[in-house]
Amino acid sequence: MCQCCAEKKDIYLPQLATVEDVSQMNITEKYLRLSMDDGQFDFIPGQFVEVSIAGFGEAPITISSSPTLGDCFELVVRKVGRVSGAIHNLKNGDKVGIRGPLGKGVYPVEEAKGKNLVFICGGIGMVPQRSFINYVLDNRADYGDVAILQGTKSYDLRLFTPEIEAWSKRGDVQMLETLDEGDARWKGNVGVVTKLVPKVETDLKSAMILVCGPPIMYKFVLMALAERDVPHQNIFLNLERKMKCGIGKCGHCQINNAYVCMSGPVFQYSDLASLPEAI
Amino acid sequence: MTVKKITKSDFVRFVDALIATTKTIGVQAKGDRFDFAPLASAKDLRLDYDVTLGPPKKFFLPPAEVLLTYQVGGAYESQCDDQEFILLGVHPYDVVAISQMDELFQQDNYDAHYMTRRNNAAIIACDVARPSDHVFASSMGTAVVREGYDILLTEIGDGYVAEAATEKGEKLLAKAKGVPADSQALKKREEVWARNRKSLNKHELKCDPAYLPKLLAKAYKHPVWEEQAKTCFSCGSCNQVCPTCYCFNVQDDVSWDLQTGTRSRAWDGCLLDGFTKVAPAHEFRKSRADRFRHRLYRKAMYVPQKIGGQIACVGCGRCVGACLPDIANPVSVYNRLIDDLGLG
Numbered sequence: 169m170c171q172c173c174a175e176k177k178d179i180y181l182p183q184l185a186t187v188e189d190v191s192q193m194n195i196t197e198k199y200l201r202l203s204m205d206d207g208q209f210d211f212i213p214g215q216f217v218e219v220s221i222a223g224f225g226e227a228p229i230t231i232s233s234s235p236t237l238g239d240c241f242e243l244v245v246r247k248v249g250r251v252s253g254a255i256h257n258l259k260n261g262d263k264v265g266i267r268g269p270l271g272k273g274v275y276p277v278e279e280a281k282g283k284n285l286v287f288i289c290g291g292i293g294m295v296p297q298r299s300f301i302n303y304v305l306d307n308r309a310d311y312g313d314v315a316i317l318q319g320t321k322s323y324d325l326r327l328f329t330p331e332i333e334a335w336s337k338r339g340d341v342q343m344l345e346t347l348d349e350g351d352a353r354w355k356g357n358v359g360v361v362t363k364l365v366p367k368v369e370t371d372l373k374s375a376m377i378l379v380c381g382p383p384i385m386y387k388f389v390l391m392a393l394a395e396r397d398v399p400h401q402n403i404f405l406n407l408e409r410k411m412k413c414g415i416g417k418c419g420h421c422q423i424n425n426a427y428v429c430m431s432g433p434v435f436q437y438s439d440l441a442s443l444p445e446a447i
Numbered sequence: 448m449t450v451k452k453i454t455k456s457d458f459v460r461f462v463d464a465l466i467a468t469t470k471t472i473g474v475q476a477k478g479d480r481f482d483f484a485p486l487a488s489a490k491d492l493r494l495d496y497d498v499t500l501g502p503p504k505k506f507f508l509p510p511a512e513v514l515l516t517y518q519v520g521g522a523y524e525s526q527c528d529d530q531e532f533i534l535l536g537v538h539p540y541d542v543v544a545i546s547q548m549d550e551l552f553q554q555d556n557y558d559a560h561y562m563t564r565r566n567n568a569a570i571i572a573c574d575v576a577r578p579s580d581h582v583f584a585s586s587m588g589t590a591v592v593r594e595g596y597d598i599l600l601t602e603i604g605d606g607y608v609a610e611a612a613t614e615k616g617e618k619l620l621a622k623a624k625g626v627p628a629d630s631q632a633l634k635k636r637e638e639v640w641a642r643n644r645k646s647l648n649k650h651e652l653k654c655d656p657a658y659l660p661k662l663l664a665k666a667y668k669h670p671v672w673e674e675q676a677k678t679c680f681s682c683g684s685c686n687q688v689c690p691t692c693y694c695f696n697v698q699d700d701v702s703w704d705l706q707t708g709t710r711s712r713a714w715d716g717c718l719l720d721g722f723t724k725v726a727p728a729h730e731f732r733k734s735r736a737d738r739f740r741h742r743l744y745r746k747a748m749y750v751p752q753k754i755g756g757q758i759a760c761v762g763c764g765r766c767v768g769a770c771l772p773d774i775a776n777p778v779s780v781y782n783r784l785i786d787d788l789g790l791g
Binding site: 177178182220248418425 | 514515517518519520521522523524525551552555556557558559560562667693694695696697698699700701705708710712715717722723724725726727729731732737741744748749752
């Protein structure tokens with residue numbers, strides 16, 4: 169009797185996907201478009217996949233494209249370690265292993281319908297947020313006002329610049345961008361992303377606020393939102409951790425009693441009161 | 448189900464018959480201590496042991512195991528160990544731990560690697576004949592069990608009472624020569640149970656274990672975590688010897704030809720520095736005190752929420768003996784909290 173190979177699915181077994189497109193976005197970020205070899209791939213914005221590079225290992229990466237893109241999906245990966253380094257060496261046509269989509273804590277795709285949305289992104293925090301942003305823009309009539317706040321460390325690290333420019337020109341999106349460090353090539357805002365919060369035209373108190381960025385950013389964003397009395401149930405935080413197994417067993421992503429890979433990665437702020445390790 | 452009385456000499460023949468047909472892992476002496484290891488002969492079996500060095504979890508969740516093999520750039524293939532085996536001489540507290548692990552590895556996402564081994568195992572439990580130096584199973588309500596095994600053995604002077612609890616156990620027990628256990632034998636077994644319910648208690652918890660989640664709910668900021676963790680080496684010994692610690696890491700290895708490789712998982716420990724580290728250099732549970740607290744919260748609050756309130760410390764006392772700076776004893780920490788915070 170061997171259950172992995174017989175009646176029970178092996179939850180650790182990746183399925184093959186093919187790299188359809190790959191490009192270097194800036195000095196540290198690589199863009200990939202993948203399609204599953206067995207066809208369909210359904211997910212909800214906020215979900216992640218475990219990407220396997222044989223011989224290097226697996227890494228959890230949140231999907232950056234919207235489900236409206238079709239059967240393929242996009243990832244953006246920063247080169248920081250062993251697996252992400254190997255991902256950066258991928259070429260068109262290469263095979264990778266994929267487990268997922270994983271995570272039950274996703275963006276409030278349905279609950280947000282009819283509401284105003286404010287996306288607050290720090291650096292590559294834009295990568296997961298982009299999945300929901302594009303979903304909203306592809307179903308524009310279903311949602312209210314949309315404001316996107318993007319803070320980036322420096323001019324050369326900006327991501328998705330053509331896309332951000334297109335969003336700015338749409339007329340139905342308030343696109344605000346800032347750089348931590350000023351640059352001769354940059355004519356826009358300078359300073360941290362929280363400095364953009366007062367510029368948001370939508371009423372923050374009634375909007376749904378979606379936040380993703382480096383750990384330090386959350387404290388300051390939450391302080392800025394607290395000053396404007398934004399109810400905690402309206403704030404959604406993407407808490408990426410070390411989701412090693414991705415299926416609630418290995419323990420690495422646990423925040424108090426919550427496994428990020430199971431309950432997250434997107435959490436409603438009002439649910440974090442019992443999770444002091446979260447922020 | 449059958450309840451037999453087996454003489455000691457017939458029991459030796461029974462164990463040798465098991466060894467002849469099925470891989471049998473039993474408790475044996477290892478220096479002046481004991482551990483589980485494959486049995487070559489019944490004479491090596493030591494059911495009079497106090498506690499084994501390592502818990503029996505390693506036969507279901509090995510310290511390192513291959514999950515998958517792959518061709519570099521090609522498909523992945525599941526690997527699993529599907530040999531039947533008998534685990535002989537498991538103490539009640541370890542039986543409880545195995546039952547908890549079974550639930551954890553089946554819930555939400557069924558772990559076929561763990562469960563294949565588990566379903567291929569027959570567990571022959573045995574009541575504790577000699578308490579170890581640090582056991583506190585009586586405090587945790589795990590000194591005696593009536594489920595979670597296929598056969599339960601209880602030594603009653605001149606022989607054993609052996610009770611089958613499952614079909615699997617019934618089939619195995621059919622190989623043993625014995626007589627139906629009479630009321631006198633059963634009375635002796637009751638006496639062993641009554642004794643163990645009280646005597647496996649070298650450290651006495653000052654509350655009902657069911658109260659522990661409530662106690663921890665008000666203890667998150669208590670100074671005990673910082674005080675105890677001051678001398679913690681972050682060595683993870685407490686994780687390693689714990690029958691209910693199951694966190695693991697996963698890694699890839701490539702063979703010498705660079706064409707094929709394996710993906711393995713190996714035990715990890717939440718007390719180890721780097722357990723929550725993500726690239727490039729952020730560590731979410733960096734302080735020793737936070738890691739120390741996390742382990743004890745997992746045992747008495749977080750894991751219980753996943754398994755219907757059962758406390759995930761079974762009172763084996765292994766961590767107490769394994770911890771060099773002597774800070775791991777859960778009973779000392781919980782009792783200190785009870786002293787300071789009361790039972791209300």
